[in-house]
Amino acid sequence: MHAKLRLFTLCLALAGMVTLILAGTMTNTVSAQNRGNKLQPFKVAAIQFNPILNERDKNVDELLSIIEQAFKNGAKLVVAPEMSTTGYYYRDREAIRPFVDTIPGTITKRVGNLTSKYNAYAVFGMAEKDARTDLFYNAAALVGPAGYIGKYRKTHQWETEEHWAAWGDLGVPVFTTGIGRIDINICMDSAYFESARLAALGGVDILAFPTNSSAQAIAALPARAQQNGLYIVSANRSNTENGFHMIGASAIWSPTGVKLAEAPLAADKSKAVAEPMILYGIIDPQAYKNKNKQILATRRPELYKDLMLYIAPWDYTKNTIPHDLRAGIVQYEPVVGDKTANKAKVARLISAAVEQARRENNSLDIIVLPELSLTGPMDKQSIAAVKSLAEPADGGSAGFMAELAKTSQVAIVYGLIEQAGNKLYNAAIVVDKAGSEIGKYRKTHLSDSDKRWATAGDRLAVFSAPELGKFGLLIGEDALYPEAAGVLAVKRADFIAIPAAWHGQYGSYMTIHPDMSANKYPAGSMVIWDAAAIGAQAYTLVANFMGTTAGYSGHSSLYTLDPLYGLDQPAVAAGDKEEVLVVNFKTIQPQWWFNQEKLLLSRRTPYYVPLVQ
Structure with a gap:
């Protein structure tokens, strides 16, 4: 058996983990025997194992042998794939009946003999x-x-x-162990942000992720790690069963979304690898406490109540007509505090984009500008300076944008410091091509800089326009909170526009294996923005600044519904160039295998209650 075992070992040296350890000392609070004691870094293993269909006993024997091999090599936690004792494809209940077992039962007892012997833990599907x-x-x-x-x-x-298994009825239980709080998600769970979020709200440190994935499930894991501040240990298969190919690429992700280890990708059936493989990595408990997990404390559950709605199979408010849209996403280096200079830049860039479209016998349907479009970001300005730049929603900026929209015959999304009475808001407004306001959104999740001067908005809203369909607005840091895009999905937004001012203060660039996606992610693709689009199944347009002494990162972008299986193509602007990124997309995609309709029909809302409390 072990003659076939290939060891893929990435035991990270403790010195290499320094970048993952936050300043300060964290005491372990996850088990009675370790309270007050600092846990040391420990080795984990993802077993890339390919069971044989209908061969449960043989599978269990081999799986036990590989688990023991990982334990002998020092792993304190081992994760094996989904359905690792039986194989995956079964026609119905009668087909799988000979191969099921109770939990706890015979199989867990046999695994327990090993975990007891090696003082370790195992998760297996x-x-x-x-x-x-x-x-x-x-x-x-x-x-x-x-x-x-x-x-x-x-x-x-x-x-x-679904042909043999009942829906899970346990919610997302959290298990306290001697190495940290552990939770389990399985494969398709990762397509729904709620699964990992529920784990994080339960205080989880490590998410064990058994999967049989062809791309979608494992591609979501960097976002789930970053959104929730969790280590993730993902174990996949790397062969083909009944025509369904699983791509390997088992991986271990840090709470900041750093890929600590990854097994080779078996991109298609010709590259299938039947032999098992063990992937090793190091988990440092000092990183259980991290900046991403701390963001959980700034959630706003009162805004997320719509996540509990299950408006299916009937929803007469949804848009059923796809829209072929052409959008211009504008990025530029702002002159901070100088509305006149920024108006000139915006007018020049939009006019050039509109004229180019006309020369190509096209037109633009919508333009998206960055956050606080005409003032630039207010990161370092005094409160007095911020107040001097504020204006009512129908003030000078509104007049300028209305006239620009009419002249250019395009809808425009722009941001401003809105003054309403004695309150200031970081707001975004969309006007149609006639210059009339369609909707206004006030940023609901404020950055530290915003909190110096802004009042948070109090609702997440979706707007509608005949030429555009239904769309939602988010601003900047809102994208950090998957609940926000989730609410827009429930409200049936066909696309989302995000004015942003990003200089790397959250999220990270995409680091999934480049060959995992049929349509490649361009350089500069950002995990959190992509997660908003795929998580809500709504095309997402992000307009960002570039340059200035703050180092705004550019990479304004379109994120799409499914590049992984070849439906559509994300697009990303340069990081250091003023430009209008022109993109085309078709909303809704009613015929695709997975879309917003199918996402909403397959949500399991009874288990989401902790998200809104």
Whole structure:
């Protein structure tokens, strides 16, 4: 058996982990025996294992041998793939009945013998039979030094297991262990931000992720790590079963979205690898406390109540007509505090883009400008300076933008410091090509800089226009909170516009394996912005500044619904150039295998209650 075992070892040296350790000392609070004691970095392993369909006993024997190999090499936590004891494709309940087991049961007991022997932990996917109800579940078990600890039943299922598996009914339980709080998500769960978010709100440190993924599930993991401040240990298969190819690329992600280790990608059936592989990485418990996890404390659950709505299968408010849209996403170096100079830049860039479109016998439907478009960002300005630049929503900036929209015959999204009574807001307004206001949004999740002068908005809204369809607005740091884009999806936004002022203060560039996506992500693609688009299944247009002494990062962009399987293509502007990125996209995509309609139909809202409390 071990003659076939290929060891892919990436044991990170402790010195290489320095960048992951935050300043200060964190005491362990995750288990009684370790309270007050600092946990040391430890090795984890993702087992890229390919079970044989209908060969449960043989699979279990081999899986146990590989788990033991990882333990012998020092792993304190081992994660194995989804359905690792049986294989994945089963026609119906009767087809899988001979291969299910209870949890706890015979298989967990056998794994427990190893975890007890090596004082370690294992998470593995399996087909579970509930002894009381005779219902079957796509489940995963956690076993530790003292034996069976707990289980998770997959909440968001793919079509294949729907033919035999009942929906998971346990929510997202959190398990306290001697190495940290551990939670489990399984494969399709990662397409729904709610699964990992529920884990994070439970105080989880490590997300174990058994999967049988062809791309979608594992491509979402960098975002889930960053959004929630979690380590993620992902174990995938690397072969083909009944025509379904799983691409390997098991990986270990840090709480800041750094890829600590990744197994080779088996991009297609010709590159399938049947032999098992062990991928190693290091987890440092001092990084359990991190800046991304701290963001959880600034969530605004009162704004997220719509996440609990399940408006299906009927929703007479949704748009059913796809719109072919051509958008201009504007980026430039602002002259901070100088509205006159910025107006000139905006007018010049938009006019040039509109004229270019006309020469090509085209037109633009919508223009998106960066956050606080005509003043530039207010990162270092005094409160007095900010107040001097504020204006009512129908003030001078509104008049300028209305006239520009009419002249250019294009809708425009722009940002301003809005004064309403004695309050100031970081606001975004959209006007149609006649210069009339369609909608206004006030930033709901403020940056530290915003908090010096701005009042937070109090609602997440979707607007509608005949020529555009339904769309939502977010501003800057709003994108950090997946709940915000999630609410816009529930409200059936066909696309989202995000005026931004990003200089790297959140998120990171895309680092999934470049060959994982059929349509490649361009250089400069940003994880958090992409997650907003895919998570809401709404095309997302991000306009960002570039330059200045603050180093604004440019890379204004269009993020799309599904580049992974070849539906559409993200587009990203340069990082250091004033330009209008012109993009085309078709909203809704009603015929695609996964879209906003299918996303909303497959949400499991009864388990989302902690998100809105």
